[in-house]
Amino acid sequence: MSLPGRRQRRTASTFMVLALLVVASxxxxxxxxGDDRVEKRxxxxxxxxxxxxxxxxxxxxxxxGGIDSGRSGQRWKWRxxxxxxxxxxxxxxxxxxxxxxxxxxxxxxxxxxxxYSFRARNPDSRExxxxxxxx
Amino acid sequence: xxxxxxxLRNPVxxxxxxxxxxxxxxxxxxxxxxxxxxxxxATFDARRxxxxxxxxxxxxxxxxxxxxxxAGAVDRFDRRVKDRLAIDTARRVKIWAEDGTIVYSDATAxxxxxxDLGQEEVDVLRRGGTDAGVSDLTEPENYLxxxxxxxxxxxxxxxxxxxxPLLFEMYYSTADIERRASEVFVPFQRIMxxxxxxLGAVAxxxxxxxxxxxxxxxxxxxxxxxxxxxxxxxxRRRIAxxxxxxxxxxxxxxxxxxxxxxxxxxxxxxxxxxxxxxxxAGGSLRASLRALRSLLVEIHPPxxxxxxxxxxxxxxxxxxxxxxxxxxxTVEGVSGASRDSVxxxxxxxxxxxxxxxxxxxxxxxxxxEVRGADGLLRLEVADDGAGFDPSAATRDGSYGLRGxxxxxxxxGGRLVVDSQxxxxxxxxxxVSSR
Numbered sequence: 001m002s003l004p005g006r007r008q009r010r011t012a013s014t015f016m017v018l019a020l021l022v023v024a025s026x027x028x029x030x031x032x033x034g035d036d037r038v039e040k041r042x043x044x045x046x047x048x049x050x051x052x053x054x055x056x057x058x059x060x061x062x063x064x065g066g067i068d069s070g071r072s073g074q075r076w077k078w079r080x081x082x083x084x085x086x087x088x089x090x091x092x093x094x095x096x097x098x099x100x101x102x103x104x105x106x107x108x109x110x111x112x113x114x115x116y117s118f119r120a121r122n123p124d125s126r127e128x129x130x131x132x133x134x135x
Numbered sequence: 136x137x138x139x140x141x142x143l144r145n146p147v148x149x150x151x152x153x154x155x156x157x158x159x160x161x162x163x164x165x166x167x168x169x170x171x172x173x174x175x176x177a178t179f180d181a182r183r184x185x186x187x188x189x190x191x192x193x194x195x196x197x198x199x200x201x202x203x204x205x206a207g208a209v210d211r212f213d214r215r216v217k218d219r220l221a222i223d224t225a226r227r228v229k230i231w232a233e234d235g236t237i238v239y240s241d242a243t244a245x246x247x248x249x250x251d252l253g254q255e256e257v258d259v260l261r262r263g264g265t266d267a268g269v270s271d272l273t274e275p276e277n278y279l280x281x282x283x284x285x286x287x288x289x290x291x292x293x294x295x296x297x298x299x300p301l302l303f304e305m306y307y308s309t310a311d312i313e314r315r316a317s318e319v320f321v322p323f324q325r326i327m328x329x330x331x332x333x334l335g336a337v338a339x340x341x342x343x344x345x346x347x348x349x350x351x352x353x354x355x356x357x358x359x360x361x362x363x364x365x366x367x368x369x370x371r372r373r374i375a376x377x378x379x380x381x382x383x384x385x386x387x388x389x390x391x392x393x394x395x396x397x398x399x400x401x402x403x404x405x406x407x408x409x410x411x412x413x414x415x416a417g418g419s420l421r422a423s424l425r426a427l428r429s430l431l432v433e434i435h436p437p438x439x440x441x442x443x444x445x446x447x448x449x450x451x452x453x454x455x456x457x458x459x460x461x462x463x464x465t466v467e468g469v470s471g472a473s474r475d476s477v478x479x480x481x482x483x484x485x486x487x488x489x490x491x492x493x494x495x496x497x498x499x500x501x502x503x504e505v506r507g508a509d510g511l512l513r514l515e516v517a518d519d520g521a522g523f524d525p526s527a528a529t530r531d532g533s534y535g536l537r538g539x540x541x542x543x544x545x546x547g548g549r550l551v552v553d554s555q556x557x558x559x560x561x562x563x564x565x566v567s568s569r
Contacts, residue, residue, distance in 0.1 A: 060243070
């Protein structure tokens with residue numbers, strides 16, 4: 001195989017990987033179907049995964065925030081923000097085989113587009129996560 | 136089968152009709168008053184509910200920075216109070232800042248919007264207390280409620296943690312308030328109507344018993360009166376028969392003997408004088424005989440029929456001559472008339488003639504006419520005496536006329552007394568001849 005041919009294949013592979021990454025980062029926003037639900041996922045500072053999901057619920061918005069660290073028994077302090085103001089906060093422990101936790105809170109659906117974010121911090125490992133979402 | 140008029144004369148039927156009218160009236164009036172009172176009570180309940188929720192739920196739950204429109208504070212407050220304020224009768228909840236901004240509402244689209252507050256609401260914000268009023272659904276802040284069937288808004292003051300006055304406002308459906316009012320007063324109304332109907336039923340039963348007892352008593356009294364009257368009648372009949380068979384026959388015989396004796400006296404001055412004395416005595420006896428026969432008629436009226444009516448009326452008017460009153464009796468077309476109608480004509484004529492002889496001292500004529508035609512008997516007794524005022528006579532208690540009138544009405548006839556002071560008296564009777 002000639003060098004230019006290999007370079008072309010490598011370039012094509014790189015584009016495919018990038019395209020898949022772009023698709024993977026955007027897809028979760030409608031991954032659960034075409035209803036009113038919006039979900040985002042991402043990575044925390046030390047490899048744990050965060051997720052935030054918003055869906056209409058009884059005239060309000062239900063925000064679900066979750067952390068999947070893969071290690072059970074970790075303590076996480078989490079906060080939910082609504083338009084950059086504190087809406088809810090608490091402490092949670094990861095559990096189960098997946099070493100995850102999930103919290104739900106109802107928030108108000110104010111006029112216009114609302115900004116929500118789910119933030120969590122592990123005080124022991126100092127890992128932090130921040131998941132924003134507009135709804 | 137009893138007719139409606141006769142049924143309505145029954146005291147029990149009258150009581151029932153009157154009772155139902157009274158119960159209906161009381162029910163209507165009490166319903167109106169109760170509904171008004173219940174509506175006030177329901178509105179008062181809404182005020183109390185609002186005040187209670189304001190002091191026990193809203194104010195203790197108000198977070199800091201809610202008045203600043205902090206979204207997180209709105210979320211926290213909403214989570215705390217949403218379910219506790221979701222009472223059945225409340226249709227909308229709003230919390231206003233002093234500048235007219237809605238800092239919280241269960242309809243989150245309203246949060247952060249600003250509207251002008253009414254003067255009453257501003258007064259409550261400044262002075263406290265609670266007020267209520269019918270919502271004007273055309274107001275901009277009520278745009279979500281347009282199409283509702285009417286709301287009542289109740290508002291009271293609460294304080295934010297920053298010590299800023301806020302207006303807590305709850306909206307209630309007027310239909311819910313009316314339903315609540317109905318729930319309050321309908322049971323009382325049923326109890327009241329039931330009690331009234333029960334009372335009416337008991338009273339009707341008692342009245343029916345009393346009426347039956349009274350009817351029996353009246354029937355017994357009538358039977359006794361009838362027995363008494365029959366006994367009196369029998370006694371009068373006996374006296375009249377004794378007088379007729381004894382004194383009247385003797386007087387008639389004596390008068391006849393005197394006339395015969397006078398006729399047989401020899402001529403000459405002596406005989407002429409004696410004849411004059413005997414004729415005078417005979418005339419006096421015949422006058423007494425007429426008076427006695429009238430008295431007999433008074434004591435015991437004859438068993439009258441149409442054939443005997445002229446003679447009986449002539450006997451009635453016979454004493455008029457002794458008062459210097461010229462009397463005349465005319466009877467036409469009465470054949471075939473029933474004994475009852477003839478008897479009634481005679482009774483009325485008797486009372487009328489008696490009145491003339493008693494009260495019309497200056498009368499010179501007394502005419503009695505009875506004419507039968509078209510199934511009716513018409514009696515007219517007329518005199519040219521002093522006359523009188525019939526209405527005054529009735530007021531003064533002329534039992535004879537009043538009794539006659541009652542008697543005639545009971546027989547389905549009509550009696551008219553036509554008289555004026557100085558214009559004589561005419562008494563007219565019209566009664567069926569059957």
